[in-house]
Every structure is written in C-alpha cells, then in structure tokens.
Amino acid sequence: MLFVMKRKGRSGLITQIEPWIDDKELIELQRVIDSTFVVEHKLTQEFEDMTKELTGAKHAVALTNGTMALFASLVALGIKSDDEVIIPNITFVATANAVILAGAIPVLCEVKSDTITIDVDKAKKLITAKTKAIIPVHLYGQSADMDQVMSLAKEFDLKVSEDAAQGVGVSFNNKHTGTFGDIGILSYYGNKTITCGEGGIVLTNDDELAKKVYRLKNHGRDVKGTFIHEYIGFNFSFTEMQAAIGISQMKKLPAIIERKKEIHDLYERELGGIKGFHIAFLDKRSTPVFWFTSFISEDVDELIGYLKKYEIQSRRFFYPLHLQPCYADKKYIKNIDDDFSISEEIYNKGISLPSSYLMSTSEQNIVINKIKDFYEDRN
Secondary structure (H helix, E strand, C coil): CCCCCCCCCCCECCCCCCCCCCCHHHHHHHHHHHCCCCCCHHHHHHHHHHHHHHHCEEEEEEEECCCHHHHHHHHHCCCCCCEEEEECCCCCHHHHHHHHHHCCCCCCCCEEEEEECCHHHHHHCCCCCEEEEEEEHHHHHHHCHHHHHHHHHHHCCCCEEECCCCCCCCCEEEEEEECCCEEEEEECCCCCCCCECCCCCECCHHHHHHHHHHHHHHHCCCCCCCCCCCCCCCCCCCHHHHHHHHHHHHHHHHHHHHHHHHHHEEEEHHHHHCEEEEEECCEEECCCCCCCCCEEEECHHHHHHHHHCCCCEEEEEEEEEEECCCCCCCCCCCCCCCCCCCHHHHHEEEECCCCCCCCCHHHHHHHHHHHHHHHHHHH
C-alpha cells in the first residue's frame, strides 16, 4: 500500500514520531465549547466508556496523566512507606518515580534480552518480606509475559499493577494489556499511539479499587459538588478538552494500528537482511501495536549521527534506570548495583526509527535507503 499524507511545515525533516491531529479533533472540541462544561463531564464519560470497550475492563478511570494514574493505582492497592515494588530496569523513569511518590521503594530487575520486558525468573530472586507488588511494563507496544508475571504474583501473594502506558491496543494471548493484574494504566501523552495531549486511564475489574482511585483523584470524595471529604485525596482531574481529543483519537485507532504495522513490515522486509542490524524480537503470544519500530544495531551512535545529517530523526531506547543520575545517591531505589549488563547492551544497541502514522511511503523509503547506504559503506 502506498501511503501519502500531506503535512504542514515539515519541509525536509522526517520526524521519529508525531500525533495524527486534524479537523476531526476540532469537531469534538466544539462539543466542549458548546456545552461550557470543561472538567469531567459527558465527554470524559464517553472516553472512559470507549476505553472499557477497547480493553474489556470493567472500570476505566481517567486521570490527568499516566504517571498520576500509576501513582493512584499503587495507593489504591495499599502500597505504602518502605514497601518494595519490583520494576524492570528498562522503562521510562515515571515507572520508578510513581513508586517513590507512593512512599515505596522501587527494586530494579533485569530485563529479558529478547523482548526487553521484565525477566520474571530474576524477579523471583528479588522477593523479600517487604515485597508487596510487581509492575510489568509493556514496552514499545509489546506485552510483557503476563503468564509468568501472574504466576509469580500468585505464588508470592504480590499485587500486580501493569504499566501499559505504551500498550493501547496491545494484547497478550488475546487479552488487552492492563487487564491481567489487580490494576493497570494506559497513557495518552503526546507521543503515544493515540493522544489526549496528556492523560492517563486506570483499568481494573475490582469495584473497590476503582472507588479508591476515583476518591484519590477527586479530593477524597466519592462524588463531585460536595464539600465533605471522607478521605484524603488530591486533584488529578481529567478535562473535557482531553476527552474530546481522546474520543477523536480512539476513532482513528484502527487506522493507526494498521498503518504502523505496514511501516513495521516494510522496514523488516527491506532492512532485515543487513549484517549487524536486526529488528527487535516479538513474542508471538503478543499482538503488538508498533508504537515504534525498533532495531538492534552494532553501530547505533554512528547510525543516529548519519541519519541526522539527512534530517531523519531517530531515538535511543530508554536509559537504564540503574544509570540514571537522579538515582545515583541510592536513597530512593534498591538494587542499583546489580549486574545489568543486558540492559546496558540493549541500550547501547537499540534504535527506534521514524514510525509516525503521518510518514509517507516515500519518506520511509528515504529512511530505508539511507540505512542501506550507511551499511554498504561499512560492510
């Protein structure tokens, strides 16, 4: 399929990722303007209902962003000061920071060398009397091994909070990410598969957990409009403007998923035979959504620099948490001195190529040809 999309103000530059925003979002935003309700009204309920339909979750509670959604999920699970929560070493920093914000201690676990998701066998060795939960992260549009995660959680009576910030539309054994554990979250940040600009959703099938999340984001109240607060809570409200964008984006999701698969498949066909350059592994039990198409390269720094010369954006994988400067003092995070050679190797070799829905086939062919040129010169 030849894909051509006209964009404004993009002369020459091939972006790594960008949202698909057009007049469809304006139509939904006009509904907000016409209603004069701007915070958590009918459109928010509509967006939550669409999310429940997509994921199969009983409850979908919208919050201001994905980080606060993850924080709220941990608080709802009863995670508290000095509890330990096992997280993968390769993830966006928000996974760890949400645990810290809840007063708990993130315990770093090495990832698997193939899927780059949490290594459950290694997680098992990290469990102590203080371990209360595990957070599998569904990375780059691929699911973690939820069979193993749930088996471990059952064996050691651990709570499971799924970080599916990158998992909208992703499933594992035909079940949507974020719905395996006690609770899960999705993110709608500007660079995600679909976006609300900012925004997060907490998913759960547990009525009480859903109530706790809602109270926490609604100043400790079960309903808005009252000034009697039975619990301590905060303000993590969603807005109708976010919901309007999200409703439009949800309608576009099938087309986005299809187009991203086309992008992935073309990269794989054209670049798969290059020595020292191979596409990231996919677990066949996972039905991915290719948020990014990522490769493992023996020459990642040089390749990124080469592409940049031709105005082609790319990006590195997430920086391993054990190397993050903000955790260097070891005050807030545990297991930082473990052997994370797999994480380091993955980071040192990982590259995500331009993967936007809006990228035309001709633009993608430019990327492909430049990568071929780069490796022909080296090989």
